[in-house]
Amino acid sequence: MTTTFQLNPKRAPKADSEGTCSAVAGMVAPSSTAIRLLKPTSLAEDGFELGHIEAVKSPAYQSIQEAEYGGFTPGRNAKNKLSRGTRFGAFSCDAFSWQDRGTYSLPAELNPEEGGAIREFDQISDEVLTHPTTEKVLRGVFRTWKFEKSSHQQLYQVQLSAIRYEPTIETPAWPSPVEPHQDMVDGAIVVLNLTENIVGGQSRIYDLDQRPLVQMDLAVGDILFVRDAEVLHQVTPLLLEPGPNWSAGRRSYRDVLLVRFQPVGR
Numbered sequence: 596m597t598t599t600f601q602l603n604p605k606r607a608p609k610a611d612s613e614g615t616c617s618a619v620a621g622m623v624a625p626s627s628t629a630i631r632l633l634k635p636t637s638l639a640e641d642g643f644e645l646g647h648i649e650a651v652k653s654p655a656y657q658s659i660q661e662a663e664y665g666g667f668t669p670g671r672n673a674k675n676k677l678s679r680g681t682r683f684g685a686f687s688c689d690a691f692s693w694q695d696r697g698t699y700s701l702p703a704e705l706n707p708e709e710g711g712a713i714r715e716f717d718q719i720s721d722e723v724l725t726h727p728t729t730e731k732v733l734r735g736v737f738r739t740w741k742f743e744k745s746s747h748q749q750l751y752q753v754q755l756s757a758i759r760y761e762p763t764i765e766t767p768a769w770p771s772p773v774e775p776h777q778d779m780v781d782g783a784i785v786v787l788n789l790t791e792n793i794v795g796g797q798s799r800i801y802d803l804d805q806r807p808l809v810q811m812d813l814a815v816g817d818i819l820f821v822r823d824a825e826v827l828h829q830v831t832p833l834l835l836e837p838g839p840n841w842s843a844g845r846r847s848y849r850d851v852l853l854v855r856f857q858p859v860g861r
Contacts, residue, residue, distance in 0.1 A: 623646040623648055623735045623739060624646070627814075642800075642826040646739065646818045648731065648818060651728055652816050653728065659722065660723070660788060663720060664788070667757065672713065677758055677760060677771065678758075678761065679756060679759070681719065681754070681756050682754075683752070683754055684755075685753065686752075691730070693724055699713075706771065709771065709772075716756075735818075736818065739818075755852060755854060757853075758852075758853070760833045761847070761848040762833045762835040762847070767832040768832065773832070774829065775801045777827060780855045781855065781856070782820075782855045783818050785817075786850075787815065787852055789814070790846070790847045792845075793834070793847050793849055797810050798811050798819055799830075805827060833849060
């Protein structure tokens with residue numbers, strides 16, 4: 596079965612044809628989110644690009660996703676208290692396999708707040724990982740990176756981080772790390788949910804000298820792709836802003852999924 600997955604129809608990648616594994620189709624459409632640029636961005640030329648997958652907005656998927664993120668707790672041995680889930684796995688022959696591993700660490704120079712500590716997070720459930728919409732997102736992200744080798748020729752490690760930013764009247768939701776940074780691996784930031792009464796959470800891109808390039812408010816379904824070696828990225832803190840539809844005790848939050856693919860052995 597021929598697959599198409601593209602951000603720009605003029606640059607559609609060729610579908611995998613090696614091996615005997617069947618492929619699952621996925622499609623990323625251009626995002627309608629406004630960003631203040633004079634030209635369309637591309638990973639190859641700018642180090643970042645914005646896409647969109649409408650399927651994550653379906654009521655059925657939203658219900659599963661909200662229940663999953665609502666059960667996450669803050670990481671153990673972590674200074675940042677955002678509720679998080681994680682999962683590591685492999686992608687080979689267009690199929691995913693997932694490990695039972697919840698630990699994660701970044702060197703202190705990349706995340707000074709955590710200082711290189713080994714943190715342990717809840718694991719993203721198999722129900723969410725195997726959902727057709729989740730798989731559409733993951734395969735879509737993989738194809739957008741346009742790796743030199745397909746998953747039939749190369750084994751890829753997959754790292755997922757599910758994060759809920761949930762500020763309160765007293766406390767903002769702080770990203771980790773706060774400052775512009777790199778993560779040592781290319782990544783995609785997918786916005787899965789955003790309730791009312793939230794301000795902040797803008798995504799910012801900087802050049803390697805920390806000069807700001809662009810700031811954008813990502814909408815639900817938007818995917819921001821970032822080439823880690825070429826730019827720095829940052830998310831601003833999130834605040835709770837009571838409004839006409841808000842009442843005491845009502846939860847307000849922003850849910851994102853970070854998706855990272857890395858060729859094994861590189």
